Amino acid sequence: xxxxxxxxxxxxxxxxxxxxxxxxxxxxxxxxxxxxxxxxxxxxxxxxxxxxxxxxxxxxxxxxxxxxxxxxxxxxxxxxxxxxxxxxxxxxxxxxxxxxxxxxxxxxxxxxxxxxxxxxxxxxxxxxxxxxxxxxxxxxxxxxxxxxxxxxxxxxxxxxxxxxxxxxxxxxxxxxxxxxxxxxxxxxxxxxxxxxxxx
Numbered sequence: 363x364x365x366x367x368x369x370x371x372x373x374x375x376x377x378x379x380x381x382x383x384x385x386x387x388x389x390x391x392x393x394x395x396x397x398x399x400x401x402x403x404x405x406x407x408x409x410x411x412x413x414x415x416x417x418x419x420x421x422x423x424x425x426x427x428x429x430x431x432x433x434x435x436x437x438x439x440x441x442x443x444x445x446x447x448x449x450x451x452x453x454x455x456x457x458x459x460x461x462x463x464x465x466x467x468x469x470x471x472x473x474x475x476x477x478x479x480x481x482x483x484x485x486x487x488x489x490x491x492x493x494x495x496x497x498x499x500x501x502x503x504x505x506x507x508x509x510x511x512x513x514x515x516x517x518x519x520x521x522x523x524x525x526x527x528x529x530x531x532x533x534x535x536x537x538x539x540x541x542x543x544x545x546x547x548x549x550x551x552x553x554x555x556x557x558x559x560x561x
Contacts, residue, residue: 365380365381365382366378374391374393374394375389375390375391375411375415376388376390377389377415378390385486385490389415421487421491421494422487423487424487425480425484425487426488426490426491428484433477433480433481433484434473434477436480437476437477437480438473441472441473441476442469444472445469445472
């Protein structure tokens, strides 16, 4: 049995959430180039497919904008609906009614439990919205431009350092060459002196 919920699929991809792990979205791709390194995966996604994937929102935020009064009203409506369905099922089929056991509790307790659950869900949704906004701030064109400028400055600095190192190594090479030439000159001079002293 699959744990996948809210599946969004095409011929070569699937975006889905897993039951009981709905804070994450899973992306499955078939037949795409990818690179894997420690803690990182890079996938080459065609632009038309990327435009399709971008339209998928795995984020449910229907409770985030509700105040406490609206949340209480929603909890009461859910409980009342469940009680009505339980009453109908109980009359028709006691076995099916067993799936609605929560509906047999007093309404006040059901509303309290449902409100607690909805409050937790609302807090999670609001937290998710804050995270989305924070991520959007990090990826705005201005931030990307600043990063690009910083990268360009880094490349210039690295380029200057590389040029400096090149000049230093050229100087060292020239100094070594001069030293070797002096040594060779001395050796040649000594050689001439030795040859001239021979009878």
